[in-house]
């Protein structure tokens with residue numbers, strides 16, 4: 001089967017395209033013909049080799065965890081899905097495997113895609129929506145009328161976080177470059193800070209910070225918290241509580257748990273899935289180079305299936 005894969009660590013230049021053996025399945029697994037793949041910064045980090053301690057991978061390694069597609073074959077014990085079903089899921093980062101014609105996965109890890117959601121939209125959800133939900137709601141405990149500061153609000157996680165926070169009835173302060181402010185206002189942000197120009201530490205009395213940047217941004221974020229405030233960081237694993245302020249690292253792992261809420265919000269018109277660009281299957285290097293700029297607006301998606309990449313539809 002056709003796949004994009006790496007034989008060594010490095011920049012997106014190491015990605016090759018070619019043929020790999022088709023997947024085989026056990027009794028609880030299915031084969032999915034992949035239609036679309038949502039890229040994540042973790043895919044890039046794994047590609048460079050810096051994640052080998054956390055997510056060791058073997059070569060050839062097929063990058064990509066977030067996928068949507070169609071079930072083509074089901075193992076003997078599978079009752080959750082059938083061939084022909086449209087599904088979305090996330091593979092483990094060690095396994096990767098999404099940027100291929102087909103992949104094998106446990107049926108229990110899949111969700112059915114709502115009929116009005118496209119493959120591209122579905123593939124954009126697992127990591128971004130799940131991480132935003134886990135950070136803001138499960139770990140952050142965000143409540144109605146609280147003041148939340150969302151860093152990198154225009155990114156894959158940030159755009160989902162703004163909409164989840166809006167849904168929760170919070171007052172949202174968001175950092176993003178100016179070109180993204182109008183979009184973020186329409187998604188529910190109340191106050192925008194252009195982090196390139198203005199110092200976000202001017203704001204005060206924040207109950208919860210979602211930190212996806214780490215480093216100096218995280219360090220400065222403590223000063224904007226009110227007494228008893230908290231930081232949920234998806235960037236700094238060594239974060240600890242400080243002077244009565246809570247600080248917790250969020251390690252996202254369980255996509256399926258959050259997808260039903262994404263579907264509910266989408267069907268109710270309360271979740272916009274923002275896709276910056278859609279690349280074709282033979283453009284995976286270019287797709288990763290775009291992601292590597294660190295300035296994607298929403299998600300970067302690769303269209304694997306028979307449909308054509310259509311940048312004109314990218315923001316629908």
Ligand SMILES: NC(=O)c1ccc[n+]([C@@H]2O[C@H](COP(=O)([O-])OP(=O)(O)OC[C@H]3O[C@@H](n4cnc5c(N)ncnc54)[C@H](OP(=O)(O)O)[C@@H]3O)[C@@H](O)[C@H]2O)c1
Pocket residue numbers: 040041042127128131151152153154155156157158175176177178180195212213217233234235250251252253291294295296297298
């Ligand atoms: N711990 C976990 O389990 C977990 C899970 C998911 C993601 N993550 C990590 O979280 C980070 C964000 O992920 P993502 O998918 O949202 O990435 P992304 O989509 O690549 O983020 C891109 C966005 O970051 C914004 N940005 C860049 N530098 C910024 C700064 N200094 N201040 C504010 N915004 C800035 C850009 O905004 P502008 O274009 O407006 O400048 C752009 O919209 C990544 O490092 C990722 O690896 C961790």
